[in-house]
Amino acid sequence: MNPRIGAYNRISLDVQGEALGVARQQQDNAEQASRRHWQIVESYTDNNLSAYKRAVVRPAFEKLLTDLESGFLDGFVAYDIDRLWRQPSDLERVIRIYEDKPSLVFATVQGDIDLSTSQGRTMARIMVALANKSSADTSRRVKRKIIEQAEAGEPHWSRRPYGYTLEKTLDPIEAPVVKEMGEWFVQGFSYREIAWRLNETGIMTRAGSPWYVGTIRQFIKAERFAAIRIHDGKMYDGTWPAIFTKEEWAEIQLEVMMRKDKYSGRPVSKKYMLTGILMCTCGGYLRGMTKRDAPDRPLRRTYQCPTSSETERRMKTCAGICVDAASLEHYVRESVLARIEIPELSDVVGTSSVDRERIAVLRQEVLDIKTRRDGLLDDYTDGTLNKDELKHTQDRLSARKALIDTELDKLQRAKFNISLNPGETAREAWMDRPDGWRRAFVDLLINEITIGKSSHKPFYDVDGKRTRFDIERVQIDWKTDIDK
Incomplete structure (x- = not known):
């Protein structure tokens, strides 16, 4: 009776999202099984998943092991060892199964390794160790390259982002849309209302899809629109043209934090x-x-x-x-x-003029007050402040915030009113x-x-x-x- 086997396919990065890499592996695995007169009863595919990163769970790989242990499969085939394992711990899990069930079959398109024998398991361990080192070397080179790109202010885009061309210049149609999103948000429009307004006017995303709240939220927070590159907590000036000035982008981010803080204590339904x-x-x-x-x-x-x-x-x-x-x-x-x-x-x-610099200063002071308030509780818990000192400092901060809110109201009215069209x-x-x-x-x-x-x-x-x-x-x- 021909062995009933599974076919495992995996690729780490599928940039286009079309699964062409795993499709080629499926074809090669089918040909290998046919030559050995094995019957493929199920295909196990982990597309766009790494076998090197320990934190990554590969659902298809886990199911393959379960089916091998349960007896549903008589073995499996894969394109190559490195498609299966990049971590020795994953290999050892499979070896334990083959030690318990020596009758299981195994083959790869690129070469034969018999996991049921001591020599075959040793060879597999050596090949996985080499694959692990290759991944580690690649990871180190990629990380260093990313750091160099960040320090040079080069963008780290896998695909053309909305608002820009392939040549990393401003898109004449999309860039003004991003600019308008930021202006609407500062004027008080919610993420949902911005999405609604864009969809109502027939403006679609780069993929031709409608706008959603999550997409708008990402755009509002994206530093790339201010030509800012952030890597490992450090900020670098980008070499590509900005849609927002640094000041405009900072104002938008402060509005994000202020709005979140403002509505955190009361119910809001848009x-x-x-x-x-x-x-x-x-x-x-x-x-x-x-x-x-x-x-x-x-x-x-x-x-x-x-x-x-x-x-x-x-x-x-x-x-x-x-x-x-x-x-x-x-x-x-x-x-x-x-x-x-x-x-x-x-x-x-x-009102026709807006003191944007003063608004930014006051907003930043509100955030500083919030940070100080949080720190006061830590100081009180640590015994640095007693109860009376805690209350006195909290009252002073609350009084200062009330004055800031009053001044912001006046300044925000000016910012708000310029959104009226002439006449x-x-x-x-x-x-x-x-x-x-x-x-x-x-x-x-x-x-x-x-x-x-x-x-x-x-x-x-x-x-x-x-x-x-x-x-x-x-x-x-x-x-x-x-x-x-």
């Missing part, structure tokens, strides 16, 4: 414009949720006091507050637009822009909005649609220093 701004009378934040008024009624958007368990705990104070999202957002919109038309505040929209009114911009822009507009004028209880539901007009909504339950805390 599907609802006012999430993170609406306060319940019980002291918690309202969250965007959907609600069905009756089994046969469609779902509608609402803002509610968060979860049932939290609502039950707060029942004596808020009774599970819920407000219609469309009506509330309309009321807030009209209130904000009316507020901005007050003569004393009209110059807020018309464009705030109302026109509101109707045209996504929720990220609207949230920034609300933050421009409002500290927070508190939603109270309502005992009656008068009629309210939402852009011509008659609804039930009590505006008296909405208390807006306006920023009083906006014109200072």
Whole structure:
């Protein structure tokens, strides 16, 4: 009876992602098995996986060993020893199986080694040791080459990145798109809204696919767009043209960290414009949720006091507050637009200059304060600070951060307002822009909005649609220093 064998195929790097290397191995393995009258019952393929790196798990290789031990296979064939093993420990695992089952067969396309004999196992160990040394030598040369490229400011691109040509020059179509992504992000647009805006205008990725949140996040953080090469924690100036200046890129990265820090303590859902701004009378934040008024009624958007368990705990104070999202957002919109038309505040929209350097300095100081706060807890734990000293220092840092936040609000308003097009009114911009822009507009004028209880539901007009909504339950805390 012909032995039932497996065929193992592996390649370390598949740049094109087309698996052509393992396909060639499969063909050669099939020819080798046919010459020996062996029947291949299963093919085991690890494409684009290293056999040298210990941390890499090769699923197909592990399954091959399992099938050899279970008796499903009578042996296996591979293209060459180095396709199977680059680490002696992996070879020893296979040798133990062949010692327990001497009847197992084994062959390679490049030569014969009998793992069932002592001489064959010794030869295999020598060949794997040589393959391991070859991999180590290659790894050392590659690492040294990468260091030399980094020090010389050369890019480390395996494929042409979006925004650049094969000649490492700026792509006239893609580079402006990247530039606009950064500008939108600094203006307050979320990753999701940037992706939505690009997809709506028909702008696709380099592969012709739609944009997703993860892709936008990677682009926003990618240092290559500022012609920066980072290797082993060190930063080098790149020799390729930059899409962002160093200052612009630093501003974007500070915005990433500031936004993450700003929203870390409160719920944020980008599907609802006012999430993170609406306060319940019980002291918690309202969250965007959907609600069905009756089994046969469609779902509608609402803002509610968060979860049932939290609502039950707060029942004596808020009774599970819920407000219609469309009506509330309309009321807030009209209130904000009316507020901005007050003569004393009209110059807020018309601001035309931005102190970007001062914004960067203040943002960096906020990050430094956060780092100092984290360090204070370590000092207190180590006994360097006592409880009173800890509290005193924390209060001073909090007071300083409050002053910084106030100044940043004023400066950010200037940065925000220049996003209006010439001759464009705030109302026109509101109707045209996504929720990220609207949230920034609300933050421009409002500290927070508190939603109270309502005992009656008068009629309210939402852009011509008659609804039930009590505006008296909405208390807006306006920023009083906006014109200072």
